[in-house]
Amino acid sequence: MLNQLPKGQKTFRLLLSSDCYEVITVDRPNVNESELVAALTWSVKDLSAIPLEHQQIDYFELKVQPAGPKKLQVVVADRRKIQPLLTLLNSFKVKIELITIEEIALTNLMPKDERPHLMLCQLRENQLSLLVSVGGEFVLQRLISGVVFAEEQDEMTRQMQFDSLTLELQRSLDYLDRQLRMPMPSSISLLLPVELQQWLEPRIQTLFELPVESIATVDRNVLNCIAAAVLEESPEVQDEA
Secondary structure, three states: OHHHOOOOOEEEEEEEOHHHEEEEEEEOOOOOHHHHHHHHHHHHOOOOOOOHHHEEEEEEOOOOOOOOOOEEEEEEEEHHHHHHHHHHHHHOOEEEEEEEEHHHHHHHHOOOOOOEEEEEEEEEOOEEEEEEEEOOEEEEEEEEOOOOOOOOOOHHHHHHHHHHHHHHHHHHHHHHHHOOOOOOOOEEEEEOOHHHHHHHHHHHHHHHOOOEEEOOOOOOOHHHHHHHHHHOOOHHHHHOO
16 A cells, blocks of 8 residues: 555554553542653553553543542553554655544544534444543543344344443433533434444434434445544644543
8 A cells, every 4th residue: 555655755644443552541640740651651550451561651631520539541552563553654754643542533523512422333343332522522432342233133133232222322321411410412423334324323313312413424434434533633632642
């Protein structure tokens, strides 16, 4: 792919897939800003599955904080997975203007007003996750385990999976209300294979009485939408995650 690009300076943006990093929530250490990264290294060293010598960390602060001490979201990336790619790109004289993660990039596809918004997405085969944003900024992500939608499912099986999904969605709404003291979300976005979006959209809209927007289209699949989300991100986010 790199060999096929036009000659001259090339500028890339990288989106790390979730197998390249972890996001760990910790209390904010009581240190100066200049000492924060060093302090966070020790805060997460025993919480991450990535060995300390292979960790590359950064952090960001949530727009909406849960009750209690102030929290930070620490991104722990695995150097063993990202350094070979960076070395390869450097050999092609590629400029990297942004490295980001899924949770932050996907919020670029969500409304930017100050009401909470939900996104149900399927970034990998049969793996669902739910994202929440406020004002275009990431608030939380929940992996929805045990719920699997697949093309070969019969209607009864799919309906059973939908029933399980509705319970998980309701739990998330309850958490936003009771723990984060947030109002009812104003909408929910779907970033899923088109056929699944078409099946889910009317059911979710009827059950939760929320406007539902399907993002993927026949001409722009899930991966194309994710790429568009990365292109919309401000490079200033480099300092956050």
